[in-house]
Amino acid sequence: MTAQGWEAIRDEVKRRIRVRDWTPGTTIPTEAELAAEFGCARGTVNRALIDLARAGVLERRRKAGTRVALLPVRQARFAIPVIRAEIEARGQVATHQVLAMDRVPAPVPVAARMGRAAEGQLVYVETLYLADGRPFAHEARWLNPAVLPDPAPDFADVSVNEWLVANVALATGDIAFAAEGAEARVAQVLGVPVGAPIFVTERLTRGADAAITFVRLSHAPGYRMQTAL
Amino acid sequence: MTAQGWEAIRDEVKRRIRVRDWTPGTTIPTEAELAAEFGCARGTVNRALIDLARAGVLERRRKAGTRVALLPVRQARFAIPVIRAEIEARGQVATHQVLAMDRVPAPVPVAARMGRAAEGQLVYVETLYLADGRPFAHEARWLNPAVLPDPAPDFADVSVNEWLVANVALATGDIAFAAEGAEARVAQVLGVPVGAPIFVTERLTRGADAAITFVRLSHAPGYRMQTAL
DNA sequence: CAGTGGTCTAGACCACAAG
DNA sequence: TTGTGGTCTAGACCACTGA
Numbered sequence: 388m389t390a391q392g393w394e395a396i397r398d399e400v401k402r403r404i405r406v407r408d409w410t411p412g413t414t415i416p417t418e419a420e421l422a423a424e425f426g427c428a429r430g431t432v433n434r435a436l437i438d439l440a441r442a443g444v445l446e447r448r449r450k451a452g453t454r455v456a457l458l459p460v461r462q463a464r465f466a467i468p469v470i471r472a473e474i475e476a477r478g479q480v481a482t483h484q485v486l487a488m489d490r491v492p493a494p495v496p497v498a499a500r501m502g503r504a505a506e507g508q509l510v511y512v513e514t515l516y517l518a519d520g521r522p523f524a525h526e527a528r529w530l531n532p533a534v535l536p537d538p539a540p541d542f543a544d545v546s547v548n549e550w551l552v553a554n555v556a557l558a559t560g561d562i563a564f565a566a567e568g569a570e571a572r573v574a575q576v577l578g579v580p581v582g583a584p585i586f587v588t589e590r591l592t593r594g595a596d597a598a599i600t601f602v603r604l605s606h607a608p609g610y611r612m613q614t615a616l
Numbered sequence: 617m618t619a620q621g622w623e624a625i626r627d628e629v630k631r632r633i634r635v636r637d638w639t640p641g642t643t644i645p646t647e648a649e650l651a652a653e654f655g656c657a658r659g660t661v662n663r664a665l666i667d668l669a670r671a672g673v674l675e676r677r678r679k680a681g682t683r684v685a686l687l688p689v690r691q692a693r694f695a696i697p698v699i700r701a702e703i704e705a706r707g708q709v710a711t712h713q714v715l716a717m718d719r720v721p722a723p724v725p726v727a728a729r730m731g732r733a734a735e736g737q738l739v740y741v742e743t744l745y746l747a748d749g750r751p752f753a754h755e756a757r758w759l760n761p762a763v764l765p766d767p768a769p770d771f772a773d774v775s776v777n778e779w780l781v782a783n784v785a786l787a788t789g790d791i792a793f794a795a796e797g798a799e800a801r802v803a804q805v806l807g808v809p810v811g812a813p814i815f816v817t818e819r820l821t822r823g824a825d826a827a828i829t830f831v832r833l834s835h836a837p838g839y840r841m842q843t844a845l
Numbered sequence: 846c847a848g849t850g851g852t853c854t855a856g857a858c859c860a861c862a863a864g
Numbered sequence: 865t866t867g868t869g870g871t872c873t874a875g876a877c878c879a880c881t882g883a
Contacts, residue, residue, distance in 0.1 A: 392871060405824070417849065428873045433850075449850045449880045458698065463791050467690035467845075562692050563842035566795030566815040566835075584813035586795035590845075595634070606795075613792035616696075616819075621852060646868065657854045662869075678861045679868045 396425055396435035404444065404455055414452045415445075463614050467562065467590075469548055470516050470524060470604075479518040486576070487513040490532070497529050500591050501598035504531040510539070512547050515576055522577045525605045534599050551592070551600065558599055560592040564612070573605045586610045625654055625664035633673065633684055640688075643681045644674075692843050696791065696819075698777055699745050699753060699833075708747040715805070716742040719761070726758050729820050730827040733760040739768070741776050744805055751806045754834045763828050780821070780829065787828060789821040793841070802834045815839045 390398050403409050415421075418436065422429040436453055439445045443462055447453045474481035493505035501509075510530040516523045528547055540550050568582040579585075588604040619627050632638050644650075647665065651658040665682055668674045672691055676682045703710035722734035730738075739759040745752045757776055769779050797811040808814075817833040 419849090428875095429850095430852095430874085431872060433852090434871090437851085447850065448882090450848055450882050452849060461696035463694045463696055465692045465694070467692055469687065472687075560845045561842060562845055563840050564793060564815070565840045566813040566837075568813045582811075582813075584795040584797045584811075586793075592845075608795075611792050611794045613790060616789045616791055616821075648868090657856095658869095659855085659871095660853060662871090663852090666870090676869065677863090678870075679863050679866080681868060 393431050393434040393438075396421070396427070396432055397438050399425075400435065400439060401444065409455050411455050411457045414454050417452060461616060463616055465612065465614050470526075474516070474518040474523055477518065480520070481516065481518060481523075482520070483514050483516045485512065485514050487511065491529075493529060497601050501529065501531070501601050504533070504598040505529070508532070510535065514547065522607050524607060524610075525573050525576050527603045527605075528600060529602075530600045531594075531598055533597070534594065547600075548602075555592075555594065555599060558592045558594055560590060562588065562590045564588055567605075569605070577605065577607050579608055583608060586612070622660045622663040622667075625650070625656070625661055626667055628654075629664065629668060630673065638684050640684050640686045643683050646681060690845060692845055694841065694843050699755075703745065703747040703752055706747065709749070710752075711746045711749070713744045713746070714741065715744055716740065720758075722758060726830050730758065730760070730830050733762070733827040734758070737761070739764065743776065751836050753836060753839075754802050754805050756832045756834075757829060758831075759829045760823075760827055762826070763823065776829075777831075784821075784823065784828060787821045787823055789819060791817065791819045793817055796834075798834070806834065806836050808837055812837060815841070 389395065400409075400415070409415050416424070418429045418432045421432045421436075425432065436445060436447065440447050440453075444456055445453050446456050468476070471481040471483075489511050490508045491511045493501060493509050497509070498505040510532050512526075512528045512530065514526040514528070516526065526548075530547070534555060565587050567585055567587050569577065569579055569585045571581055573585065574581045574583065577585075585608070586606040588602075588606070590602045590604070592599045592601075618624065629638075629644070632644075638644050645653070647658045647661045650661045650665075654661065665674060665676065669676050669682075672688050673685055674682050675685050697705070700710040700712075718740045719737045720740045722730060722738050726738070727734040739761050741755075741757045741759065743755040743757070745755065755777075759776070763784065794816050796814055796816050798806065798808055798814045800810055802814065803810040803812065806814075814837070815835040817831075817835070819831045819833070821828045821830075
C-alpha cells in the first residue's frame with residue numbers, strides 16, 4: 388500500500404534524506420534530472436518538492452537549486468477547535484453558562500490589543516464551559532459592538548464563539564498561549580486555589596477594518612494541548 | 617501590488633466568501649466553470665482551491681463539488697525553534713549550562729512515553745538555558761543511548777538539541793504544552809517559588825524503530841507562545 | 846548571462862461517490 | 865451511471881539570482 392504519483396516521489400526523497408543518501412546542506416538533483424530518473428513529468432517532481440519545501444525539509448532557490456535544509460524548522464500545526472467540539476470529542480457532554488453580559492469600557496490590556504475598536508464601550512461576555520457538568524474552561528470575551536446585529540443574539544442558546552464562526556467569515560488574528568496563576572475570579576469559577584497554574588489561551592480576531600473580538604480562555608487544571616510533529 | 621496567477625484566484629475566492637457572495641455551506645462553481653470565468657486553465661483553479669481546502673476554508677469532494685466550510689477549522693502553525701535561536705531572536709545572548717549528565721533508569725512517566733527504548737538505562741541530560749545570563753528554560757532530557765556514537769559528544773560545547781537536529785534526520789514525534797506548578801528542582805534552578813505557574817513543553821522524538829529522546833522543557837515565568845492565525 | 850525553480854496551458858485519464 | 869475533483873503530461877514562458 389505504498390503511495391502513488393507525486394506522493395511516491397515525495398516519500399522517496401524523504402527516504403533518501405533519512406538514510407543520509409542526501410545529507411543536510413547537500414544540493415539535490417534538479418527537477419529535470421529527477422523527472423528523468425523517475426520517468427515522469429517535471430510538474431510531478433515539482434509538486435513533490437514544493438510539498439517538502441513547505442514542510443521545511445528542503446530549501447529551494449531559483450538558479451541555486453534545491454538543498455536539504457540544515458536546520459529543518461520543526462513546525463507543529465494545531466487545530467483550534469470550538470470548545471464544544473473539543474469536549475464532545477472526549478466523549479463528554481458539553482454545556483455552558485453565561486455568567487455575565489454587559490457593556491463595559493475596555494480594560495487597559497484589552498484596549499491595547501483591540502486598538503481603536505476599543506474606544507467606545509465593548510460588549511463583555513463571561514462564559515463557563517462545562518464537561519459532564521464540571522468546569523472545563525472560563526472564557527472572558529470582549530466584542531466590538533459594531534459586529535453585532537441590533538437586537539443582540541441570545542448567547543444563552545448559542546455560544547458566542549459558535550455565533551461568530553457562523554456569522555463572521557474568514558477573519559484573521561493572533562493566538563497566544565501562556566501559563567499563569569489563577570486570578571480570584573477564575574479560581575472561584577473553576578474551583579481551584581488562587582494562584583493555581585492555569586493554561587491560558589488569548590485570541591484576537593480582526594475583521595477587515597477593526598478588531599472584532601478578544602478572548603481570554605482559562606482552562607481547568609490538567610489541560611494539555613498536544614499534536615503530532 | 618495584487619497577487620498574480622493562482623494566488624489571485626485564491627484571493628478572489630476568499631474575497632467572495634468574505635463579502636458573503638458565497639456563504640458557509642454553499643456549493644461554489646466547479647473548477648471548469650471557474651476556469652472559464654477567470655479565463656485560465658483548470659489546473660490553475662485547481663491549485664488555488666486545493667490551497668484553500670488545505671487551509672480549511674473549503675471542503676471538496678469528488679462528484680459533490682466544492683463547498684464553503686461551515687465551521688472553518690481554525691488552524692495555527694507554530695515554528696518550534698532551537699532554544700538558542702529563540703533567545704537570539706530577542707536580541708539576547710544565549711548560553712547554557714549542563715547541570716547533570718548521567719546514565720539512569722527511566723522514570724515511570726518517561727518510560728511510558730518512550731516504550732521499549734526505555735527498557736535499559738537512558739542517558740539523562742539536564743540543561744539550563746540562559747538569556748543574557750538569566751534563566752530562560754530548564755530542560756530535562758532522556759536519550760536512547762543507542763543513537764549516540766560511542767564516545768558521546770561533549771554536550772558542554774554543543775547543546776543536545778543542536779547535536780540531534782544535525783545528526784538525526786527527519787524524525788517524527790509529538791509535542792504537548794501544559795501549565796504546571798514548578799517542582800522543587802525546577803523552582804530552584806529558575807529562581808521561582810515552588811508551585812509557580814510554569815509553561816511546560818514535552819516533546820517525544822521517534823526514529824525509525826524506537827524512541828530517540830524525550831524532552832521536558834520548563835520555561836521561566838512570563839513565557840508566551842504566540843502566532844498569527 | 847544562463848541555469849534553476851515557479852507557473853501556466855490544453856488535454857487526458859482515472860477514482861470516487863452521489864443519485 | 866455520470867459528474868466532479870485528483871492527478872499526470874509535454875511543452876512553454878517567465879522570474880529570480882548566482883556566476
